[in-house]
Amino acid sequence: MSFNNLDQLYRSVIMDHYKSPRNHGTLDDPESVTVSMNNPSCGDKIHVSLKIEDGKIAAVKYEGSGCAISQSSASMMTEAIKGLSVEQAHELIYDFSELVQGREHEDDLDLGDAEALQGVAQYPARIKCATLPWKALEKGLREAIEEQKEKP
Numbered sequence: 001m002s003f004n005n006l007d008q009l010y011r012s013v014i015m016d017h018y019k020s021p022r023n024h025g026t027l028d029d030p031e032s033v034t035v036s037m038n039n040p041s042c043g044d045k046i047h048v049s050l051k052i053e054d055g056k057i058a059a060v061k062y063e064g065s066g067c068a069i070s071q072s073s074a075s076m077m078t079e080a081i082k083g084l085s086v087e088q089a090h091e092l093i094y095d096f097s098e099l100v101q102g103r104e105h106e107d108d109l110d111l112g113d114a115e116a117l118q119g120v121a122q123y124p125a126r127i128k129c130a131t132l133p134w135k136a137l138e139k140g141l142r143e144a145i146e147e148q149k150e151k152p
Contacts, residue, residue, distance in 0.1 A: 013116040017072035022079050025061045027051055032059065033147065035140040039128050044070040048136040052144045056085050062133060069117070069126050074133035076114040086141055093134050100130045 026034065027049040034049040044066030051059040060082055062074040077096075081089045096114055098104065102121030120130045 007119065010116040010119055013113050014068060014072045017075040017113060018068040021062075021071065021075040023061045023075065023082070024063065026063060027059055027061050029059065033140050033144040035136045035143060037132055037136040037139070039066070039070070039132050041125075042067065042129060044129055044132050046070065046074055046133045046136050048074070048133060048140050050137070050140050050144060052086060052141075052148065056083060057081050057089055058083075060137075062136075064133070066132075067126075067129050069120065069129040070132050073114065073117055073130045076112060076117070077133050077137060080110070080112040080114055081137065086145065089137070089141060093138050096134050097131055100127050 026047070029051050032049050032051040034047055036045070036047045038045045044064070046062060046064035046066070049059075049061045050057055060078045062078055064071060064074060081092060084092065092111065096111060096117075099111065099115070099118050100120045102118075117130050120126045
């Protein structure tokens with residue numbers, strides 16, 4: 001597949017997630033954690049809700065507003081992490097960050113459709129857009145683990 005065809009495929013995947021978001025909404029579960037973050041430089045906002053059961057991500061949803069990159073990244077992220085262990089999710093967050101910054105990353109982790117965002121590395125101002133939901137997820141994982149430790 002030529003570079004132009006691959007680039008077009010990636011754009012199609014990004015726009016598909018933007019126009020038809022997966023896992024959009026909030027979790028109404030009292031045991032879920034919701035984290036809100038924003039990117040003040042461009043106005044992107046994201047709210048990630050997640051629930052951890054037995055060390056795995058049992059449910060995850062997001063809401064937000066902003067550019068196609070941030071919102072499609074959130075949609076892709078929720079699909080990629082559902083059912084993963086907290087440790088696997090942290091590995092995926094790290095690998096995604098490396099991918100969109102154009103650095104070496106583990107090839108054996110499945111980033112799913114999020115691999116379509118690898119071209120963001122060519123646009124440094126867009127890296128924050130792509131990583132915003134993943135940073136919210138990382139913060140949410142920390143908060144969820146802390147809450148579980150505090151329960152009797």
